[in-house]
Amino acid sequence: MRWLTVLVLTLITACSQTPTPSLYQQLGGDAGISAITDGLLYEIEHDNRIVHHFADTDIERFRRLLAEQLCEISGGPCTYTGGSMAESHTGFNITLADYDALVGHLIKVMQQQHISISAQNQLLALLAPMYKDISYR
Amino acid sequence: MKITLFTLTAGLVFSCSCAANSKIIATGGTSSIEGSAGGGIVPWAVINGYASSGEMAATAFISRVGVDDFTLNSVGASLAYDNNWEWSVARQRFALDSIGGELSQNIIAVKYRLAGQLLYTALPQISLGVQYKKLHDFTLPQAVGARDDSGLDVYLAASKVLFNQVAGRNLLLNATLRATKANQTGLLGFGSADNNNYRLMFEGSAALLLNYNVAIGVEFKQKPDQLAFADEQHWRDVFVAWFVNKHLSVTAGYVDLGSIAGLNNQQGYYLSVEGAW
Numbered sequence A: 001m002r003w004l005t006v007l008v009l010t011l012i013t014a015c016s017q018t019p020t021p022s023l024y025q026q027l028g029g030d031a032g033i034s035a036i037t038d039g040l041l042y043e044i045e046h047d048n049r050i051v052h053h054f055a056d057t058d059i060e061r062f063r064r065l066l067a068e069q070l071c072e073i074s075g076g077p078c079t080y081t082g083g084s085m086a087e088s089h090t091g092f093n094i095t096l097a098d099y100d101a102l103v104g105h106l107i108k109v110m111q112q113q114h115i116s117i118s119a120q121n122q123l124l125a126l127l128a129p130m131y132k133d134i135s136y137r
Numbered sequence B: 001m002k003i004t005l006f007t008l009t010a011g012l013v014f015s016c017s018c019a020a021n022s023k024i025i026a027t028g029g030t031s032s033i034e035g036s037a038g039g040g041i042v043p044w045a046v047i048n049g050y051a052s053s054g055e056m057a058a059t060a061f062i063s064r065v066g067v068d069d070f071t072l073n074s075v076g077a078s079l080a081y082d083n084n085w086e087w088s089v090a091r092q093r094f095a096l097d098s099i100g101g102e103l104s105q106n107i108i109a110v111k112y113r114l115a116g117q118l119l120y121t122a123l124p125q126i127s128l129g130v131q132y133k134k135l136h137d138f139t140l141p142q143a144v145g146a147r148d149d150s151g152l153d154v155y156l157a158a159s160k161v162l163f164n165q166v167a168g169r170n171l172l173l174n175a176t177l178r179a180t181k182a183n184q185t186g187l188l189g190f191g192s193a194d195n196n197n198y199r200l201m202f203e204g205s206a207a208l209l210l211n212y213n214v215a216i217g218v219e220f221k222q223k224p225d226q227l228a229f230a231d232e233q234h235w236r237d238v239f240v241a242w243f244v245n246k247h248l249s250v251t252a253g254y255v256d257l258g259s260i261a262g263l264n265n266q267q268g269y270y271l272s273v274e275g276a277w
């Protein structure tokens, strides 16, 4: 009987809510976020303006944490296990130009992945406000 | 003036290898008819071109407004540094197509970003700007009652991009407060015989970024009405701006300039091309 109630309730909620895919799904889920992360790493590696910041970075770890974070903030099934944005970026004196450069790369990568403009903007809306925690520290 | 423009532009193009152009496309706006970065007729808080912090950029533009009885040709250039400073020069030639004759003025302007970042802070980007305008020939403006052949406009502008607002698109909102004595933006001189006070005017723009390269928008520019000889009315426009890449943008619009020098319903097109380095 209890199972039946659960089943009915589940069906009702499933049908009454228009199934808007989460941002995580719109970004292509696990595979999509992996591709974005790899694309970003590639762009950073080839950008003389910002690559120097990563000279001493453990790239494997950075890759894993960035993917975790993108997954978490977009509503995916992950828990970010890295440091706070303020802590992780202190000592690097990341400038507005650095931030613009990285956001520019992110846009380029998302365009390459054919992510919808709306999903791109949803992600940018989540990342843009991190500026205050990341820059000039 | 032509030589100044040329030297400025050429100097920039050849001497500036620091043009890293890190800003995101479209975030420099376009050159307004007064040379300051903005929309077509409203200066925004954004700094012209694509120079982010520590970078330098230059722009040059040419634009034309063609309404029933008048044509406004503007040409100008700007220099930007650090996404904080913008220096610009512009030359406007206003042809009185049906009346005959021409009015023209030069505009030298500077803009400084006081606070906020267009994309990244909850606080809008806020900038303070000053435009010095000087008429070439004061005869006609004087004859219709203007007091001075030059004037200073001071404006405070706030601009903000809001992400994912309309059909998933980003929306740019701008509000500008301008203290001015200018009649028809200065083309008909500054102040009037019986009034030499600054007026506070509101100007606003809204633009929807359909994608990274194309924006559609509307603008409104409140104007004072100081000269007794004819009504002066507020200006409005709708526009489409195409940011082809970080070096070229083209803007087209439909403008309504209201009544000018007694000729009512001045409506027509706006076309502008900007190059950025």
Ligand code: HEM
Residues within 6 Å of the ligand: A050, A053, A054, A056, A057, A058, A062, A065, A066, A069, A081, A082, A083, A084, A088, A089, A092, A094, A098, A099, A100, A102, A103, A127, A130, A134
């Ligand atoms: C768009 C917003 C940004 C996000 C979401 C982001 C995210 C992250 C994450 C998750 C980490 C790993 C944290 C940890 O180690 O615990 C990290 C580290 C790092 N980030 Fe960012 N970041 C952003 C912007 C930037 C920018 C603009 C730069 C410079 C161009 C930058 C440079 C770095 C560096 C150098 C590290 C490694 C620090 C280390 O080696 O310890 N980040 N970032």
